[in-house]
Amino acid sequence: MARIVVIGAGFSGLAAALRLRQLNHEVTLVAKGVGGLQLSQGTVDILGYAPEWVQAPFKSFAAFIEANPDHPYATIGTQPVKRGLTWLSDLLPGLVVGDMEKNVCLPTPVGAMRPTALYQPSMASGVLTKGKSYAIVGFNQLKDFSPEFCAANLTRTPLPTGGSVTATAYRIDLEVAPGEADSSALRYARALDDRPEFRTRLADAVKTVIGPEDIVGLPACLGLDDPTIHIDLAQAIGRPVFEIPLLPPGVPGMRINEALMRALRKAGARLVLGSFITGFEASAGSIVSVTVQQAGHDRELPADIVVYAPGGFESGALTLDSAGKISERTFDLPLTGTNAADLVTGDYWHDQALFKVGVRTDSTMRALGPDGAPVYGNLYAVGSILSGATRWAEKSGEGIALGSAFAAVNAIGGGK
Amino acid sequence: MRKLRADVVVVGGGSTGVGVVRDAAMRGYKAILVDRADLAQGTSGRFHGLLHSGGRYVVSDPESATECAEENAIVTRIQPHAVETTGGLFVVTPHDDPAFGDQFLAGALKAKVPAREIDPALALAREPRLNPGILRAFEVEDGTVDGWQLVWSAAASAQAYGAEILSYHEVVAVERTGEAVTGVRCLNRKTGEDVTIECGFVLNCAGPWAGRIANAAGCQPVDVVPGRGIMVAMAHRLVNTVVNRCIYPADGDILVPIHTVCVIGTTDHPTTDPDHLEIPREEVQQMLDAGEELIPGFRDARAVHAWAGARPLIKDKHVAATDTRHMSRGMSVIDHRERDGLSGLLTIGGGKLTTYRLMAEHIVNAMEEQLGVSHPCRTADEICPGNVPGKTYLITDRLHEREEDRLSDQIICECELMSRSMFIDLLEKFPQASFDDLRRQLRVGMGPCQGGFCSSRIAGLTFEEGAVDIERATGLLRLFLENRWIGLWPILSGDQVRQAALDDWIIQGILDVDHLPHPAKEEI
Ligand SMILES: Cc1cc2nc3c(=O)[nH]c(=O)nc-3n(C[C@H](O)[C@H](O)[C@H](O)COP(=O)(O)OP(=O)(O)OC[C@H]3O[C@@H](n4cnc5c(N)ncnc54)[C@H](O)[C@@H]3O)c2cc1C
């Protein structure tokens, strides 16, 4: 049994911490804030665009890796990703469904057809299917979702797999509190969790407005604690119901986050939340402890192994100073780029090389120095800190996170 | 083809053009203003935001200083809504010569620019982030001005006097018969329609593009030498007073608090093409260094956006050096009758946004002189529509409004506190508008998130309201994101790089906007 400190509470950090705890290690998870999961759409993407629409993520891996030799998948390989996905599906059957060998299209709030492999049961009826008709229903009080915009784009966009769908927009008035004109998806989710009569109100209102469409799409706000609300609604409305993930904070992402946090607590991991790592101690090429700032003073956490899952630029783990210097915040790890000067272009739709900058690792996920040797023998880097991917464009964020976490776990091995 | 008729056509809807059309309309002329883009999308929306007290010019250009001082008071009176009376400071930093302060004070006295020396400790108490090492400080009456509010309210005033304002009408030719102007030919860029306007007079207020209009009339080339300058807006108001370095005017010597940001600027490099103004990395670095000297820690503050404008300076070799009648310092009127033998065309260049009203007065006077008539200029006497006398802008205005309507309205842009009804009301007035057109009047997408959250919301609203079809609504969303990036990528660093990554997660990651069907042609 090793003392392992996992840094970061995003998808990769939570998965690594939980898996390592299941393997009987002593795990401390340190995070300064909430991870990216809370902001995400709550699906599990593997590879959606390469850059064309990807039908079968794993079947495309070989060609993709050959075309992108610096991509994290080139280092991780297929097996850890598959193992991670299987583990997650088994762990959260109520939140993760789908076939990892096959991408589906789910509608986004603007009516794009977004590829993903695994998704939540509440989204399953939204898997866009040739020839089907969809009633897209929005709430007047929820500004993050325009059913008209969504439906119109869905209808005019051919499915990547051929054929098309028809979508019709409807709106209902649904006040969370009397007179409240501006309610977030989260407020709706809580009301639906806590108040059965609110579910009835929603179902009745939807039933009254919609036409003869096959399937009903709603903004993703169908409960945070109870992931089965969509089933109740489908029953009451008499049609399959699905939800469409919205802008952050995303209710479906929060559900997975909560579930993983709960599992982690239950498994007996130690959580040090809201704390920055302010320093570390290394000796003979290994990290021996990290320093966390807690309740106003510094504390040393001894570590046999560190799994570093701090996120990328979006979380502040990778920083860019005003003079254009890129650095890694905690361990000052070597990066694949240090000067931003030529890494950003004025073409908005072009992938920015800046966002591919990150940490390079060996196949066991140990962060590498410029000489190709691990910087520290016991420092594993996972998730969005890894170089070589534009996750939001590729739709590869969760696959890389889980795959790298499982590659690291595999290298670390089980505790006694 | 559409045919219109007017006494005067004003070319260019920047501050100068709207000032001119207002003045002409108030003097009783049937006037039409045309701009190839939205109003104030040229230099007047790419400037520094300073309503000069004149202090900046008391040593280098005393006549301009006096004009600024006078016009500052007038603009504040007739368009208070566009102005924030922040006050200004001139500070001598440890890098500067304290003796310049004496020259400054003497110059201010002579130019009648109110200025007084205050204890540096007082300046620091007022602006605690200022460099604590400042050696001297002077108080002046600088303010800040929203160019878009100023231009739109002057345009509204002109309309109230019967003027017509045609945005997105590009002048493609100035028609003449022999030695007199007879009209202009325009292209409506939104509809593709040809529009001709018959008129006896054309007032060329096309700023850095003025040379092209003179060319279109077949005149000898007018030498416009656009001087490109960049500005960088930093999130939050690091200062609430305009802070000038007390030195001979130089690069990066002014920090202007306006709306939710403060703006450091500027630079000055000759350029050839005002349509393509770059924001070079070195100049951004230069601005941040300059900011650091005024405000220690400036580099660690968050830059949100940058832009570049071109000073419309005319260096005309065809104008006799003796012909200074209509030359006020820093601005020049070219009479093409004397210069090119073409009557009915005047070109104006130079000047400042602060003195836009005075420039207009000059060129309309010059027109009347050519016409042999004379009416009094009344632009300084009347307050523009939409303004409440004496009610200047306060940074807290929007917060106050949102507190009033918090239960009945939605906040679509949280950064800039823009409500749903503000957006819908303007959209109703301008159903053809691009999101950038609406942004300039509403500030939607101008805050730290730069449209990451609000852009898809306004796209939805625009489509829901029936203003445009889905193809255009989607195209406008794409265009908005592209255009916001123009001013973002040159300054990405610190928290703004974090934001840009989060915005990419939203726009591409969650919404997958890039895979919506692309428009057949770029939207305008
Ligand atoms: C970097 C910088 C900072 C500045 N800072 C300040 C400041 O802080 N305070 C201040 O008082 N002044 C400042 N100025 C000066 C001020 O911005 C300008 O003097 C003023 O905005 C000029 O206005 P304008 O109307 O003459 O030109 P513009 O605003 O450029 O207007 C010209 C218009 O003509 C239109 N046009 C061009 N071609 C055609 C065509 N073919 N058909 C129809 N229309 C056409 C353009 O679209 C444009 O809208 C600054 C200038 C610069 C460059």
Ligand SMILES: Cc1cc2nc3c(=O)[nH]c(=O)nc-3n(C[C@H](O)[C@H](O)[C@H](O)COP(=O)(O)OP(=O)(O)OC[C@H]3O[C@@H](n4cnc5c(N)ncnc54)[C@H](O)[C@@H]3O)c2cc1C
């Ligand atoms: C006083 C002041 C305060 C500001 N504060 C903020 C702020 O708080 N936050 C913020 O985000 N921004 C701020 N800005 C910048 C603003 O958002 C714009 O980037 C800037 O005004 C450029 O003008 P734009 O909106 O017309 O052009 P852009 O948004 O840069 O571009 C719009 C369109 O204009 C076209 N274009 C490009 N160059 C030219 C040109 N030279 N002439 C005509 N058209 C051109 C582009 O191709 C594009 O189609 C401020 C600007 C000013 C003047």
